[in-house]
Amino acid sequence: xxxxxxxxxxxxxxxxxxxxxxxxxxxxxxxxxxxxxxxxxxxxxxxxxxxxxxxxxxxxxxxxxxxxxxxxxxxxxxxxxxxxxxxxxxxxxxxxxxxxxxxxxxxxxxxxxxxxxxxxxxxxxxxxxxxxxxxxxxxxxxxxxxxxxxxxxxxxxxxxxxxxxxxxxxxxxxxxxxxxxxxxxxxxxxxxxxxxxxxxxxxxxxxxxxxxxxxxxxxxxxxxxxxxxxxxxxxxxxxxxxxxxxxxxxxxxxxxxxxxxxxxxxxxxxxxxxxxxxxxxxxxxxxxxxxxxxxxxxxxxxxxxxx
Amino acid sequence: xxxxxxxxxxxxxxxxxxxxxxxxxxxxxxxxxxxxxxxxxxxxxxxxxxxxxxxxxxxxxxxxxxxxxxxxxxxxxxxxxxxxxxxxxxxxxxxxxxxxxxxxxxxxxxxxxxxxxxxxxxxxxxxxxxxxxxxxxxxxxxxxxxxxxxxxxxxxxxxxxxxxxxxxxxxxxxxxxxxxxxxxxxxxxxxxxxxxxxxxxxxxxxxxxxxxxxxxxxxxxxxxxxxxxxxxxxxxxxxxxxxxxxxxxxxxxxxxxxxxxxxxxxxxxxxxxxxxxxxxxxxxxxxxxxxxxxxxxxxxxxxxxxxxxxxxxxxxxxxxxxxxxxxxxxxxxxxxxxxxxxxxxxxxxxxxxxxxxxxxxxxxxxxxxxxxxxxxxxxxxxxxxxxxxxxxxxxxxxxxxxxxxxxxxxxxxxxxxxxxxxxxxxxxxxxxxxxxxxxxxxxxxxxxxxxxxxxxxxxxxxxxxxxxxxxxxxxxxxxxxxxxxxxxxxxxxxxxxxxxxxxxxxxxxxxxxxxxxxxxxxxxxxxxxxxxxxxxxxxx
Numbered sequence: 001x002x003x004x005x006x007x008x009x010x011x012x013x014x015x016x017x018x019x020x021x022x023x024x025x026x027x028x029x030x031x032x033x034x035x036x037x038x039x040x041x042x043x044x045x046x047x048x049x050x051x052x053x054x055x056x057x058x059x060x061x062x063x064x065x066x067x068x069x070x071x072x073x074x075x076x077x078x079x080x081x082x083x084x085x086x087x088x089x090x091x092x093x094x095x096x097x098x099x100x101x102x103x104x105x106x107x108x109x110x111x112x113x114x115x116x117x118x119x120x121x122x123x124x125x126x127x128x129x130x131x132x133x134x135x136x137x138x139x140x141x142x143x144x145x146x147x148x149x150x151x152x153x154x155x156x157x158x159x160x161x162x163x164x165x166x167x168x169x170x171x172x173x174x175x176x177x178x179x180x181x182x183x184x185x186x187x188x189x190x191x192x193x194x195x196x197x198x199x200x201x202x203x204x205x206x207x208x209x210x211x212x213x214x215x216x217x218x219x220x221x222x223x224x225x226x227x228x229x230x231x232x233x234x235x236x237x238x239x240x241x242x243x244x245x246x247x248x249x250x251x252x253x254x255x256x257x258x259x260x261x262x263x264x265x266x267x268x269x270x271x272x273x274x275x276x277x278x279x280x281x282x283x284x285x286x287x288x289x290x291x292x293x294x295x296x297x298x299x300x301x302x303x304x305x306x307x
Numbered sequence: 308x309x310x311x312x313x314x315x316x317x318x319x320x321x322x323x324x325x326x327x328x329x330x331x332x333x334x335x336x337x338x339x340x341x342x343x344x345x346x347x348x349x350x351x352x353x354x355x356x357x358x359x360x361x362x363x364x365x366x367x368x369x370x371x372x373x374x375x376x377x378x379x380x381x382x383x384x385x386x387x388x389x390x391x392x393x394x395x396x397x398x399x400x401x402x403x404x405x406x407x408x409x410x411x412x413x414x415x416x417x418x419x420x421x422x423x424x425x426x427x428x429x430x431x432x433x434x435x436x437x438x439x440x441x442x443x444x445x446x447x448x449x450x451x452x453x454x455x456x457x458x459x460x461x462x463x464x465x466x467x468x469x470x471x472x473x474x475x476x477x478x479x480x481x482x483x484x485x486x487x488x489x490x491x492x493x494x495x496x497x498x499x500x501x502x503x504x505x506x507x508x509x510x511x512x513x514x515x516x517x518x519x520x521x522x523x524x525x526x527x528x529x530x531x532x533x534x535x536x537x538x539x540x541x542x543x544x545x546x547x548x549x550x551x552x553x554x555x556x557x558x559x560x561x562x563x564x565x566x567x568x569x570x571x572x573x574x575x576x577x578x579x580x581x582x583x584x585x586x587x588x589x590x591x592x593x594x595x596x597x598x599x600x601x602x603x604x605x606x607x608x609x610x611x612x613x614x615x616x617x618x619x620x621x622x623x624x625x626x627x628x629x630x631x632x633x634x635x636x637x638x639x640x641x642x643x644x645x646x647x648x649x650x651x652x653x654x655x656x657x658x659x660x661x662x663x664x665x666x667x668x669x670x671x672x673x674x675x676x677x678x679x680x681x682x683x684x685x686x687x688x689x690x691x692x693x694x695x696x697x698x699x700x701x702x703x704x705x706x707x708x709x710x711x712x713x714x715x716x717x718x719x720x721x722x723x724x725x726x727x728x729x730x731x732x733x734x735x736x737x738x739x740x741x742x743x744x745x746x747x748x749x750x751x752x753x754x755x756x757x758x759x760x761x762x763x764x765x766x767x768x769x770x771x772x773x774x775x776x777x778x779x780x781x782x783x784x785x786x787x788x789x790x791x792x793x794x795x796x797x798x799x800x801x802x803x804x805x806x807x808x809x810x811x812x813x814x815x816x817x818x819x820x821x822x823x824x825x826x827x828x829x830x831x832x833x834x835x836x837x838x839x840x841x842x843x844x845x846x847x
Contacts, residue, residue, distance in 0.1 A: 042771065081352065092527075262526075
């Protein structure tokens, strides 16, 4: 197991370097970041040249990348155009997005898996059909529609929640945005769990467990669910990264100042340092989440335990 | 279960409301009047007077700083604020006397040195100030801020402190309306704390205006409170303003509807249809010093050959400005009939109808003129714009539609979108525009000079199309040397006629500023820069 973890960690290095290089190239190819800094007018050449020098933009791209990566390993992600350290932006943005992600993941796990188990055990019954129909609706409606609709109904019409989240973004204000963010994945989790449960319900070990006279609750949680959760865990694991990076729409609607907001601003202002910095951290999050998923496999099913 | 969850939401909302109330009440400092909340956008640059060139940062500086002059929020006229006297005999050497009794909110006195130091800082190349060119008229600018290479001086030779409250300015050319430019925030004075502990100052700027900054969380909120010691006449009529950063103006509007926000100073285009029904009288829309034009790439020989002025005039006549402003902008923009803005007023140089027939929709004449001028270069017109903000796509498509209809050819004009503003600006800077491109101009100060010289003077800072005309340049030079304001304005208008006769750029429409507010507020108005006049707003 230990060797497996080390091997996986080593594998992460080329993936990390490749991913950051790609995003670095993409952001740099987009054009001259200084051009948009002076509003509708052109920056005067001397100031533009000096800014370019200061941000290291006058050097060849490969050299910029090397310097950048060198700095990253010492924890220096550079400075955004508004004079703030990118690490400072991260320190304010990531906690908010992590809270939002936790809320979303909790919704996925609790509601998604419960609904999945219920429908999987009652396949073909009215409960199953109606939940399936509901998930279909959720999947097909875009997030921004769900978000704006909930915001309008709960926030403005009925006044149950604040339509926007305050800068501190405590957990209770993130419930509605978290639900919106989770909605699509939640539907997938339900469907995945349902299929998996329905499949495994007919397997030999479940029949054995039932024949042994084990209580129904224990059969479901210890035998059926544990084996059925593997595809669901994979999905939720990779979803962590997707939720953190893909929260742009939700964060915009509810005015949450998280990672999505910073990325959006960074792209709009072509702020290389912000975009590359945040994406670098997101790549790391993705990699770690994937690693955790693979490790969890081994816990759930000893048969796929490596070496 | 359902009921329980509702209760939790309600509790959350109540807690948030309590927190907001505590925040508002705690810091108002016993001034007795209420604090209002207003929508805000994250400033693009560090908040320094000579480094802020966009509306969001400018909004704050306008609350925190007062300069030698101040633009009247109603008329736009430059009025003395800290200036006791600005004297000149030759429109080139100015002696400026600063009023007595003004201090920064940290207690430090505002002296002649506060201005001279601030201007030297703003002009110096090593400080990377984006508004440095504002000091370009002052003698010695080319040493402090050379176009290439390193600076050979740290201070402007044209600035001299002659007493605690007096200093002299020597310009490198005659510029009679120079005093009127001094209301721009770039010319604000700075306290010594700015220079001694720059990082701390940036975290919490200290100025001499009616408000002082109570707390500033970058990227999310700034709390400004009334400064009780403010010596000016335009004291704040409210206890303070909480500026909240919104990523999307739609969310700000929703918050206003839900009663969580008092003032939105940018009503989203999508809400313009409902805004009257939603807000009634609490929606305002007034002209701002902003004009949209279509500029041309004169560096491209096919757009600069003789006869092309006919094509450009023809294109101008092919655009149905009236219909576009009505249907797309819901009348929040006014068809342009000159190259300035109505906020200047007739005395300031706005001349309604100066463009004449050339800006009147006339499809038949348009087609004729374009054919006489040799037709569209390359047979097709590509209008470039940035698609990321400002619903530019809609109007560019509409303009193209209008041109296509006039020419009877639905392939004559197409939009050429750019993904981001930075990319768009970059391509403009590299002179790669394939045809006309969107050019918006927001005035720096309400002077006709500001609508003409930076945009059309040979090699001027914002002359992106590289248009050049000797007659125009001469008229502008004469106008700047003219000490009689009315005569100067007349000369500028003559210069504007040169722009018209060559159709250097097609004027499209003047833009309005818009705002919506809650029923807690009264006396809300927008100044000519389309920024709310915060200090005059009354709460409750």
